[in-house]
Amino acid sequence: MTNTVTQVHRQTSQTHSSAQIAFNDVSVHYYTKPRWMGGQPFKALQQLSLTLNTQSLAIVGPSGAGKSTLIELLFGLRQPTSGQITICGYNVAELTNTQRVALCQHIQLIPQEPHASLNPYYTVRQVLSEPLISLGKSEVADSRLQQALEDVGLDIQLLERNSKQLSVGQAQRVAIARALVVDPCILVADEPTSSLDPVNRKMILQLLGELQRKRNMKLMLVTHDLDAAQQLCDEILVLDNGQKVEHLDSDKFLTDCHHHTTLALLRAKDSHQYTRHQYTLTHGEVTNAI
Numbered sequence: 176m177t178n179t180v181t182q183v184h185r186q187t188s189q190t191h192s193s194a195q196i197a198f199n200d201v202s203v204h205y206y207t208k209p210r211w212m213g214g215q216p217f218k219a220l221q222q223l224s225l226t227l228n229t230q231s232l233a234i235v236g237p238s239g240a241g242k243s244t245l246i247e248l249l250f251g252l253r254q255p256t257s258g259q260i261t262i263c264g265y266n267v268a269e270l271t272n273t274q275r276v277a278l279c280q281h282i283q284l285i286p287q288e289p290h291a292s293l294n295p296y297y298t299v300r301q302v303l304s305e306p307l308i309s310l311g312k313s314e315v316a317d318s319r320l321q322q323a324l325e326d327v328g329l330d331i332q333l334l335e336r337n338s339k340q341l342s343v344g345q346a347q348r349v350a351i352a353r354a355l356v357v358d359p360c361i362l363v364a365d366e367p368t369s370s371l372d373p374v375n376r377k378m379i380l381q382l383l384g385e386l387q388r389k390r391n392m393k394l395m396l397v398t399h400d401l402d403a404a405q406q407l408c409d410e411i412l413v414l415d416n417g418q419k420v421e422h423l424d425s426d427k428f429l430t431d432c433h434h435h436t437t438l439a440l441l442r443a444k445d446s447h448q449y450t451r452h453q454y455t456l457t458h459g460e461v462t463n464a465i
């Protein structure tokens with residue numbers, strides 16, 4: 176790989192609307208036991224191809240579909256068994272550490288469990304400063320931190336609060352502010368409302384939609400929540416058993432979807448009781464074992 180950090184910056188700093196994620200024929204095989212102990216491979220993702228070309232894409236699927244595996248791949252926490260992942264044209268597997276840090280300026284994660292993702296010994300000021308310091312900024316202007324808090328609807332007095340003293344809703348807003356502070360062009364949200372009560376859930380979804388429009392960011396939303404997917408995203412991709420089973424425009428989703436996984440997700444949407452176990456009972460054994 177000959178690209179320098181400067182080149183990563185140049186390429187990823189074009190316009191926010193040119194930001195792109197592409198999975199090309201990506202498979203991930205897990206081994207529950209080492210191969211020498213007779214461990215058999217399990218296909219968590221199977222030759223998955225997808226692109227984030229529109230402004231927003233939701234990846235939905237039942238438990239065990241491969242959603243977390245997909246996020247781990249995006250952030251370099253796991254390597255694909257085969258296939259290629261590119262972000263803004265750069266092959267994630269080939270980035271040097273320095274290039275990876277530079278790319279973090281452009282793609283940020285909003286986590287599922289806000290409290291688990293915030294250092295409990297840090298104040299909100301430290302939480303928000305950390306990404307900027309990692310990118311080499313020696314001094315972080317107060318105005319930047321205050322702006323990030325205001326953008327997510329929090330009082331700037333929270334800057335001195337310890338992160339473990341935040342409510343779950345406040346902690347999720349701080350996690351969003353931490354993602355925004357580097358002014359990314361792509362946000363990846365991993366079940367961003369799953370730990371929230373209905374009121375906070377509604378407010379956080381509304382906030383994400385507003386921020387995405389205001390900052391012209393692309394959004395990849397990974398979720399069980401079909402309502403959130405339809406509310407926030409232009410396209411919805413349904414994943415099951417590590418495979419893409421349906422990919423539709425959001426506004427045609429209800430009328431055009433036909434795969435049994437999608438229909439099961441729709442049926443379960445109101446009951447919130449959809450589990451892999453129920454799916455297996457309805458549709459037979461899970462079939463990713465190689």
Ligand SMILES: Nc1ncnc2c1ncn2[C@@H]1O[C@H](COP(=O)(O)OP(=O)(O)OP(=O)(O)O)[C@@H](O)[C@H]1O
Pocket residue numbers: 205206207217218219236237238239240241242243244245
């Ligand atoms: N480290 C691992 N070793 C073996 N199998 C794994 C490992 N991690 C995940 N898996 C399996 O891979 C499949 C996909 O898991 P993944 O966590 O990506 O699904 P998910 O869609 O995020 O599920 P959930 O919505 O329940 O979080 C599951 O069947 C899971 O049991």
